Structure formats: C-alpha cells, structure tokens
Amino acid sequence: MSPTPRLPAATGNLLYAQSGGVTAVINATAAGVIEAARARGVKVYAARNGILGALREQLIDTSKESKASITALRHTPGGAFGSCRYKLKSLEESHAEYARLIEVFRAHDIRWFLYNGGNDSADTALKISQLGKAMGYDIRCVGVPKTVDNDLAVTDCCPGFGSVAKYTAISTLEASLDVASMAETSTKVFILEVMGRHAGWIAAAAGLAGDSADAAPHIILFPEVTFDEAAFLARVKATVERVGWCTVVASEGTRNAAGQFLAEAGTRDAFGHAQLGGVAPVLAALVKERLGYKYHWALPDYLQRSARHAASQVDAEQAYAVGEAAVEYALAGMNAVMPVIVRTSDAPYRWKVEPAALAKIANREKKMPKNFISRDGYAITAAARRYLAPLIHGQAPLPYGNNGLPRYVQLRNVALAPKLAEFPPRH
Numbered sequence: 001m002s003p004t005p006r007l008p009a010a011t012g013n014l015l016y017a018q019s020g021g022v023t024a025v026i027n028a029t030a031a032g033v034i035e036a037a038r039a040r041g042v043k044v045y046a047a048r049n050g051i052l053g054a055l056r057e058q059l060i061d062t063s064k065e066s067k068a069s070i071t072a073l074r075h076t077p078g079g080a081f082g083s084c085r086y087k088l089k090s091l092e093e094s095h096a097e098y099a100r101l102i103e104v105f106r107a108h109d110i111r112w113f114l115y116n117g118g119n120d121s122a123d124t125a126l127k128i129s130q131l132g133k134a135m136g137y138d139i140r141c142v143g144v145p146k147t148v149d150n151d152l153a154v155t156d157c158c159p160g161f162g163s164v165a166k167y168t169a170i171s172t173l174e175a176s177l178d179v180a181s182m183a184e185t186s187t188k189v190f191i192l193e194v195m196g197r198h199a200g201w202i203a204a205a206a207g208l209a210g211d212s213a214d215a216a217p218h219i220i221l222f223p224e225v226t227f228d229e230a231a232f233l234a235r236v237k238a239t240v241e242r243v244g245w246c247t248v249v250a251s252e253g254t255r256n257a258a259g260q261f262l263a264e265a266g267t268r269d270a271f272g273h274a275q276l277g278g279v280a281p282v283l284a285a286l287v288k289e290r291l292g293y294k295y296h297w298a299l300p301d302y303l304q305r306s307a308r309h310a311a312s313q314v315d316a317e318q319a320y321a322v323g324e325a326a327v328e329y330a331l332a333g334m335n336a337v338m339p340v341i342v343r344t345s346d347a348p349y350r351w352k353v354e355p356a357a358l359a360k361i362a363n364r365e366k367k368m369p370k371n372f373i374s375r376d377g378y379a380i381t382a383a384a385r386r387y388l389a390p391l392i393h394g395q396a397p398l399p400y401g402n403n404g405l406p407r408y409v410q411l412r413n414v415a416l417a418p419k420l421a422e423f424p425p426r427h
C-alpha cells in the first residue's frame with residue numbers, strides 16, 4: 001500500500017457512524033478511522049445507532065476512550081457504537097431530516113462524515129454528500145464499505161465477507177465430518193442455511209470446504225439459481241446413495257420459479273427488505289417427507305456474522321485499511337467517494353485501496369457472476385475458488401483471557417452534551 005501522504009492541518013471534527021447489519025470486523029474499521037484521525041490531530045465523534053444518532057444529536061466523544069480500548073476494537077465483533085437500518089429519502093422528500101443533519105453538523109463543527117455500511121448506506125452517504133451544495137454547508141462525506149453479503153459494486157470484496165466466508169467454510173467442513181460419522185445408522189442429510197438475500201457469495205464460500213468429486217458440500221443453493229424441487233430431491237437421493245450422506249448449504253435468498261423466497265417470514269425491515277430465515281427447515285421437511293432421510297439443519301444466523309473467533313486475517317486487515325483510507329480521503333477534501341479494495345493479483349494474493357465514486361456503488365447489488373456457478377447450478381467453479389480462497393486466509397489474532405473467553409472491549413461511549421432541541425420536535 002502507498003505511504004500516507006502529508007496532509008494540511010485540518011480544522012473541525014469528524015463524525016463516524018455504523019450502519020446496516022454489523023460484521024465480525026466492522027469495529028476494525030472503526031479502529032482504523034479513529035487511529036488515523038488521532039494521528040492527524042482530528043477529533044472523532046461517533047453517532048449512536050448510525051444516522052439516527054446524527055439526527056437525534058446522540059453523539060459519542062471517542063477522544064474519551066483509551067488508546068488500548070481503540071486498539072481492542074480491532075478484535076471485537078458487533079458495532080461498538082450501535083447501528084441502524086434507516087433510509088433517508090431524497091433531498092426533496094426528507095427536507096426536514098437533511099436540514100436537521102446540517103444543524104447537528106454545524107452545532108458540533110463536523111466537517112467530515114464517514115458512513116460505514118452496505119449498498120443502502122452508500123445511498124445515504126451519497127445523499128449527505130450532496131448536502132454541502134444543496135444547503136450551503138461545507139461537509140465532506142465518505143462511504144466506508146462493509147457487508148457480509150459481499151454485494152457492493154466496484155470493490156473486489158467487502159470487509160466483513162472474508163470472515164463470514166471463513167466461518168461458513170469451516171462450519172461446513174466440521175459439520176460434514178460429524179454427519180459422515182453418523183450416517184450409517186442415524187443422520188443422512190445435513191442442511192446449513194447462510195445469509196445473503198440476493199447474492200450467493202456466502203453460500204459459495206461453503207464450497208471452499210472441499211474440492212473433490214464427493215467432498216462436502218454436495219449441494220449449494222444460490223439465490224441466483226431458481227430452486228427446482230424435483231432436481232434437488234433427485235440430487236440429495238443420488239448423493240446419499242453414492243456417498244452415504246449429503247451436506248446441503250442453502251442461501252437464505254433461495255427462490256422458487258415464481259420468484260418467492262422459500263424462507264420468507266412475511267415481515268419487512270425499514271428498507272422494505274423481506275426478513276428471511278427458515279429455508280433450512282423447509283428443505284429438511286421436504287427431504288424427510290419425500291425421501292425419508294433423517295436430517296439435522298442449522299441456521300447460524302447472527303453467529304455467522306459475529307464469529308470473530310473464526311475471522312479471516314485478510315478481512316480484518318482490509319477492514320482496518322478502508323477505515324484509515326476513508327480518513328485520508330476525507331481530510332484531503334474528497335467528497336462522495338468510498339475506499340474500495342482492488343485486487344492486483346490472485347496468487348500470491350495482493351490488494352490495495354483506492355477511492356471510487358459513491359454514485360457508482362449506491363443502490364447497486366453485485367451478484368455472483370455466471371462463471372462462478374457450475375453448469376448444474378449446485379457448486380462453485382475453479383474461477384470462484386480463485387476469487388474466494390485468498391479472502392479467508394490467515395487467522396486474525398484474538399487475545400483470550402484466563403476465563404477461556406476472548407477479551408472483547410466495551411467502550412465507555414461518553415455522550416456529548418446536546419446543544420440543540422430534540423428531534424423530531426415534540427408537539
């Protein structure tokens with residue numbers, strides 16, 4: 001990576017906020033932001049619960065945290081300042097909210113805003129980046145990438161993904177050793193359900209668990225491939241008859257020919273996204289009813305995206321690097337950009353961080369390319385392996401205490417005294 005350029009002395013404060021689903025390494029990004037800003041003498045405030053904290057003027061003064069606490073963020077999962085799913089509408093539709101943000105920025109002399117999230121958050125960051133012009137306040141806004149779903153456009157991969165990918169590949173491998181042991185007299189089919197609403201990156205990562213003809217996972221179900229019940233059941237049966245057992249990894253975003261999620265729970269979040277979770281039991285019931293096999297299924301859900309104990313070293317390093325770069329860009333006066341990861345070589349794996357326009361990232365979803373999914377739709381290809389394999393490399397260091405548990409940090413999160421009236425105003 002290129003050396004940090006010398007920057008002119010900056011004035012004002014920097015606001016950092018976490019948004020959307022958190023990851024095992026989003027706090028490493030926070031550490032990158034805070035350490036880089038401290039090195040330049042810039043104070044970092046953090047918004048409590050993402051953009052909501054900025055609107056409500058619930059700001060945390062990170063200068064009250066010790067150096068050791070900030071360093072410990074590098075290995076602490078979850079979102080240290082809280083996150084949110086909250087969508088700002090257009091400048092015209094949500095004028096009061098944008099005006100409030102400017103009011104809060106002005107009250108606390110915030111000149112740089114870093115928003116750490118996925119594609120919806122990139123959209124929010126882009127809109128805020130347009131505020132300066134629209135509302136006559138000089139604010140630089142930089143989006144910072146994060147999402148276990150790995151579906152951000154432009155960047156080669158997303159911080160958070162490498163770790164969930166590693167956890168998924170390890171879990172697939174371990175549970176498959178278990179079912180293989182039991183198959184003779186007990187369980188024949190194991191089904192693992194993983195996250196990823198519209199893109200099958202996490203499911204694909206399970207494919208790293210094995211690379212020979214009969215190695216697990218035997219079937220991967222991607223959101224990009226329409227679920228065909230008859231073909232799926234035939235494949236499970238053939239695998240059990242040939243191998244003795246079968247491991248299936250299913251994305252929560254698996255859909256039928258009518259385009260419906262197999263696992264839709266019927267509820268939606270603030271962005272209108274369906275709340276998913278439950279494709280594994282649906283598939284398991286099908287297997288039992290139609291094939292009569294004993295099964296087990298698992299839904300790691302939040303376990304997968306918080307599993308810092310199985311985090312990838314590459315991912316943790318990239319998460320930190322995008323935080324550092326975001327500060328560098330903002331302080332250099334860049335606006336409406338995001339630091340993205342550029343792969344310069346597969347083997348040996350090499351990468352660097354570069355700025356990219358938020359307009360090219362906001363509201364776009366990067367799905368698995370066709371050449372990453374096998375012709376039959378149930379496995380990953382060699383090209384996918386080349387892409388995925390480096391992202392799970394290395395074990396990110398994690399200190400353990402005498403109690404046998406990881407030493408995670410709990411920040412003090414000292415609140416700044418509010419200067420403004422409550423928002424939204426009480427009538």
Ligand code: F6P
Pocket residue numbers: 020021022085118147148149195196197252269276305
């Ligand atoms: O942020 C991505 C993600 O982890 C998805 O893969 C998952 O469907 C979703 O978040 C869950 O969101 P929430 O935590 O808001 O229920």
